[in-house]
Amino acid sequence: MKDNKALAEASKQEEYIRRIKSLNDEYFKETGKHKKMLTVTFGCQMNAHDSEKLNGMLLKMGYVRAQGESDADFIIYNTCCVRENAENKVYGNLGFLKHEKKARPDLKIALCGCMMQQPTVIETIRKKYKHVDIVFGTFNIYKLPELMYRNIESGSPIFDIWKEHELIMEDLPAVRKKSFKASVNIMFGCNNFCTYCIVPYVRGRERSRQPEDIIKEIKELVKNGAKEIMLLGQNVNSYGKGLQEEISFARLLRMVNDIEGVERIRFMTSHPKDLSDELIYAMRDCEKVCKHLHLPFQAGNNDILRKMNRRYTKERYLELTEKIKKEIPDIALTTDIMVGFPGEGEAEIEDTVDIVKKVRFSGAFTFIYSKRTGTPAAEMEQTEECVVKSNFNKVLEAVNPIIREINDEKVGKTYSVLAEEVSGGDKELISGRLEDNSLVHFKAPESVIGNIVDVKITDCKTFYLVGEML
Numbered sequence: 001m002k003d004n005k006a007l008a009e010a011s012k013q014e015e016y017i018r019r020i021k022s023l024n025d026e027y028f029k030e031t032g033k034h035k036k037m038l039t040v041t042f043g044c045q046m047n048a049h050d051s052e053k054l055n056g057m058l059l060k061m062g063y064v065r066a067q068g069e070s071d072a073d074f075i076i077y078n079t080c081c082v083r084e085n086a087e088n089k090v091y092g093n094l095g096f097l098k099h100e101k102k103a104r105p106d107l108k109i110a111l112c113g114c115m116m117q118q119p120t121v122i123e124t125i126r127k128k129y130k131h132v133d134i135v136f137g138t139f140n141i142y143k144l145p146e147l148m149y150r151n152i153e154s155g156s157p158i159f160d161i162w163k164e165h166e167l168i169m170e171d172l173p174a175v176r177k178k179s180f181k182a183s184v185n186i187m188f189g190c191n192n193f194c195t196y197c198i199v200p201y202v203r204g205r206e207r208s209r210q211p212e213d214i215i216k217e218i219k220e221l222v223k224n225g226a227k228e229i230m231l232l233g234q235n236v237n238s239y240g241k242g243l244q245e246e247i248s249f250a251r252l253l254r255m256v257n258d259i260e261g262v263e264r265i266r267f268m269t270s271h272p273k274d275l276s277d278e279l280i281y282a283m284r285d286c287e288k289v290c291k292h293l294h295l296p297f298q299a300g301n302n303d304i305l306r307k308m309n310r311r312y313t314k315e316r317y318l319e320l321t322e323k324i325k326k327e328i329p330d331i332a333l334t335t336d337i338m339v340g341f342p343g344e345g346e347a348e349i350e351d352t353v354d355i356v357k358k359v360r361f362s363g364a365f366t367f368i369y370s371k372r373t374g375t376p377a378a379e380m381e382q383t384e385e386c387v388v389k390s391n392f393n394k395v396l397e398a399v400n401p402i403i404r405e406i407n408d409e410k411v412g413k414t415y416s417v418l419a420e421e422v423s424g425g426d427k428e429l430i431s432g433r434l435e436d437n438s439l440v441h442f443k444a445p446e447s448v449i450g451n452i453v454d455v456k457i458t459d460c461k462t463f464y465l466v467g468e469m470l
């Protein structure tokens with residue numbers, strides 16, 4: 001269901017797309033060359049999917065993909081600010097682009113994404129990176145065509161950052177990297193305000209898309225060859241709250257499971273405090289839902305969890321994972337762990353290690369806490385760096401052998417695998433994913449890409465498997 005405002009806005013942007021397309025067509029007539037664009041994405045799957053939407057609009061404007069920065073006419077960085085090093089990378093790249101822009105003044109540079117929602121960043125860009133042409137945020141990516149056109153017309157930099165969302169724009173023409181594997185936003189924003197996290201400040205309050213819009217999008221994707229659907233939201237377990245007709249995530253999952261042609265369903269990310277029994281039962285019952293759950297726990301110590309505002313305890317997390325394993329015995333659990341939150345010392349990390357050993361995750365993203373200005377944790381007394389480093393090693397020493405043991409158990413068994421791409425390391429091999437999301441490399445012709453095939457696991461390394469197609 002779309003309101004009139006969204007429809008009007010969409011047709012306005014279509015008009016700007018047409019105008020830029022005709023400029024690009026003219027350029028082609030004069031030079032015999034297509035204008036080239038490059039989208040560089042930092043951060044999470046949400047950003048990756050936003051970039052697919054940016055690419056969709058740019059391709060409609062007549063741009064073709066560039067190989068890299070040096071042959072691009074239009075470069076856009078879709079930024080992340082969850083950790084400081086992601087921001088530093090963007091500043092580093094922008095420094096490099098200063099020279100590129102000097103050599104080719106027609107080059108256009110745009111910035112968008114989470115980092116741009118922070119006023120201090122905007123100040124820095126205005127002062128130190130004057131070669132940037134267009135800046136916008138997370139709430140108005142659909143305005144890219146208009147902002148580009150305004151920049152072309154005026155010749156001056158365009159900054160358009162909103163503090164909040166106004167519209168959920170449906171039907172942005174996303175160009176998915178892989179047609180057989182598609183991400184679908186089910187909700188935007190986050191209301192949790194974990195005290196270390198910048199996301200609620202830069203992505204705004206939670207808002208869910210209408211289930212019928214989601215279903216319609218998935219049906220369309222299936223028509224175009226999608227087999228695996230990834231449902232995306234910062235906190236999918238609270239999907240549906242606030243909609244006129246409230247609906248639970250579990251219910252949505254069952255609806256997606258009923259769509260003919262969908263073969264695999266995944267979702268990201270779940271918050272332990274909102275994970276309901278209803279969802280566990282839906283995962284158990286829906287044959288297309290991958291038996292894999294990514295359930296970040298961040299830290300094991302109850303004081304730290306309280307200071308993080310996570311709203312569960314170590315005991316509750318352990319109970320929850322026990323229950324999930326009981327209902328779905330072959331489930332693979334993965335997680336996010338953060339080390340170095342203010343106050344987390346040598347004693348506290350033992351609880352994190354304890355959770356790792358008890359739950360036995362088949363994969364884990366481990367992060368060192370990064371202080372984010374504007375979050376409550378930034379005001380707390382920070383943990384000494386040497387303690388953080390030694391704690392981080394303790395966590396890795398617990399996590400990695402378990403992953404290895406879980407992978408070892410797969411050797412000799414056969415799994416269905418979605419063949420995804422030619423392996424980066426060895427062009428003879430195809431890389432694919434098991435239902436539990438583990439990575440396998442196996443010998444097969446390129447023609448299997450996009451299909452779900454049977455692969456027998458023959459060997460295992462810590463972070464990937466080796467197999468042969470049957």
Ligand code: 5AD
Pocket residue numbers: 082083196197198296298336337338367368369370371372
């Ligand atoms: N520092 C380090 N890691 C963070 N994350 C979120 N905020 C921070 C931060 N300030 C991690 C959490 C989250 C993942 C997406 O990023 O582990 O689950």
Ligand code: SF4
Pocket residue numbers: 190191192193194197198199200234235271
């Ligand atoms: Fe950040 Fe917590 Fe929201 Fe995840 S749930 S995006 S960690 S505030």
